[in-house]
Amino acid sequence: MAAVAMIGVGIGIAGPATADELYELGEYLSGECRTCHRSAGGETIPAINGWAVDMFVQRLKAYRDGTRDNPAMRRVARSLSDEDMRALAVFFEKLGQ
Secondary structure (H helix, E strand, O other): OHHHHHHHHHHHHHOOOOHHHHHHHHHHHOHHHHHHOOOOOOOOOOOOOOOOHHHHHHHHHHHHHOOOOOHHHHHHHHOOOHHHHHHHHHHHHHHOO
16 A cells, blocks of 8 residues: 555645546556446445546545445545545546546
């Protein structure tokens, strides 16, 4: 996870990330998400490909602040910076296009 944190920090220091940089970071971070969130979804775990960026980020922040309750998602969301969340959102939104 240290490598993930360093990538997020590196982008933040350089200034606002471009769409391509966000996509690449999102792709890098997405492995854990794709372990559970399959492209077709499942009975209890939704597909997240194609979700709008704002909705994706809003839901992750709700897990992080505890207003949405799922222990696994809270753990994941608490490990992500706002920029990491946005990068994941950009990546998964494009997968649905």
